[in-house]
Amino acid sequence: MDFDLYPQQTLKHKKIYDPTSNESVNDRKIFGGNPTAMFELTRIKYEWAYKLWKTMLNNTWFPEEVNMNEDKRHYLDLQPEEKIGYDRALAQLIFMDSLQTNNLNDNINPFITSPEINLLLIRQAFEESLHSQSYAVMVESISANTDEIYDMWRKDMQLRNKNDYIAHIYTGLADNPTEHNFVKALYANQILEGIYFYSGFCFFYALARQGRMLSSAQMIRFIQRDEVTHLLIFQHLINTLRKERPDIFTKALEEEVVEMFKQAVQVEINWGIYITQGKLMGLTEELIKGYIQYLAKERMERVGLPKIYDNKNTIDWVNRFSSFNEQKTNFFEAKVTNYTKGGVDFDDF
Template sequence: MDRKRIYNPSSNETLTERRVFNGNPHGILNFTKAKYQWALKLWDLMEANTWFPKEVDTTDDVRCYAHELTQAEKRMYDLVWSQLISMDSFQTNNLADNINPYITAPEINAVLSRQAYEEANHSKSYAVMVEAICDNTDLIYEMEKHDDVLREKNDYISSVYAELAGEVTDEKLLLAMIANQILEGVYFYSGFTAIYSLARAGKMLGSAQMIRFIQRDEITHLLLFQNMINSVRTERPDLFTPEMEAKIYDMFKKAGELEIKWGKYITQNQIMGFTDDIIEQYIQYLIDQRLVAIGLKRLYNVAHPIKWVDDFAKFNDQKSNFFEAKVTNYSKGSISFDDF
């Protein structure tokens, strides 16, 4: 598969001929003519949800980190930021270098570009938090050099992305989309829940607010890749062979193992309301949700073990189905887990 041409005036591709990949785009982005209406709705939602790290007050968190967190909580807090920093750093480059150059629908290109900006904004938010609150900034940014469990997770995630750097095929690009769905929908969640567990105990409330902003963005990123995958399923059902589906299930199983191991490692059964058993069941629940969203079967069939996490993630009580609602119903701060 070749990278798409930036400008292709000889193209006569119609809207009905447009494809997620392997299309023949003109190179002109026209927001008034789009095949993938879900991409336009996501763009408007992401635009409405624009936020900046300076909006979050971390003053009380500085005091709380220094005087109220236990050593176990402080260790967990530092490890969470180290891992989130890694993933958003990977994703900023991955979207620009490995995904977008091969996507031939301009409206999807636009949303992927917006996502890349948001990933960089998350990195800015981590810098704000770490610089203001933590004891050793340099260590947090270089934690994978000293922590084998973090290094194992980072090595696996980056190795999956690195496979796309060689010769790109239709099958590899589909698997790259799956890898992105896993990143956005599984790998962040032990870290998110760890911060919410502190907030549930009345600690690090500014940090939890920053995570709410970040997680709301990640929900739109998850929706983006799920819809890309489902659009490809419609356009290229031949790609979804039993062998391909077996690879997808294996990717989710491996991701679950890594995320469960990471969640148990950062908490060490010392964080109230976030035990080893809960971590395992929660990640398995999330994996089932992600599989169903792309037309596959559940692997674990487990219930949501910590619904209080969803309450912490919400900005308000406004609820509606994303793909049935008007964009005006999704004013800044209104997306919730019910929008999956």
């Protein structure tokens, strides 16, 4: 790959304190700015960031809100291939939220020089950590040997290969923090938040659709609502940077990112097929393929990338299971529940 084609200005970590800075609100930048390090939140440049921050605060939840007692019995009643799929899906989700917590704190936020975006990413890192705690609750509730799930990535090469592939782009920024690699990492975050979670999410919803593992699906439902806001963060970062620094968004970068999406789609399709093994009702190979390609189409359109997929949502019943917006019939409890913490609507941002 010829990196001479790309802008290669090296990024530096922001100063944690700079009393000599006279940077105005209008002079703030996503990266490359000169902040004082004060969080002056009565003066905001990136209003979308502050709005998302408040939405995420309003959506605060804790794993203890979900009672997992019934899932222990349901898990014992699963077919062997369903247990394997459940464990694999859970092990992969554990990795991604662990990776994302470290990535945000160590790899992305140190370069961000806008205080309102710093706060937003700190909040996201908290939520990723909360998800890790949620998975721990799930593992401890259903597994006789918790180490089997936590160590699965060491023994299951399909899982290990997926983990290694996802982490590769992030380590590229850490090893070589250029403007090009930073923007590429933003796209990688959009892919992680918008594609790589979804085969696993669907697995839990498919079981719940049959009246099984309802508490696990409820936990995933909380987690997915958070992931939607995380996806919005990176879509806004990309689209805002495209306006502020169009010079970085070269044709060569676009081609590289499109290829990232193509590979991510195939990785996630393969993973969905692997965890379902053709044994889970409502998740055939063709349905998984169509759904992941549909998600990629939606994600790419949101950041102005060319259209390479034209799929409709082949698993549209998932929306009924995952939505928190407004007042819905809670399929977990078969009664109307008003979720005052709210939902997330893409069109609000």
